[in-house]
Amino acid sequence: MSSPTPVRSLFVTLKRSFAGTRDSQLRILRSLGFSYRQQTLEKPNTPQIRGAVDKVRHMVLVETDAQRAARLAAEAAAAAPRPPVRVRH
Structure with missing residues (x-):
């Protein structure tokens, strides 16, 4: 059995705004590079x-x-156009 591939990079997305954030957490977010x-x-x-x-x-x-x-x-599959529905009477 093959070993799992190592994770080389992480994708980090900021989900909450900076409003009401503690100063220590704000410094961490800024040091990671987040601006919005x-x-x-x-x-x-x-x-x-x-x-x-x-x-x-x-x-x-x-x-x-x-x-x-x-x-x-x-997400791309969900947003892809679907074939039209054909109704024969």
């Missing part, structure tokens, strides 16, 4: 990044590269 809500950043999978993301996990969505690819494919 719904922004997605690709970060390397390192213990430092994982620790920073863990401190603000209630504000962000974290996906691996495989999870992100699967989600984007599912």
Whole structure:
């Protein structure tokens, strides 16, 4: 059995705004590179990044590269045009 492929990068999306955020959490979000809500950043999978993301996990969505690819494919399939319905009377 083959071993699972290592996760090389993490895709981190800011889901909540900076309003009402503690100063320590705001500094963490800024250090990660966030500047606005719904922004997605690709970060390397390192213990430092994982620790920073863990401190603000209630504000962000974290996906691996495989999870992100699967989600984007599912969203594209859902948004794809469907064939027209033909009704014969």
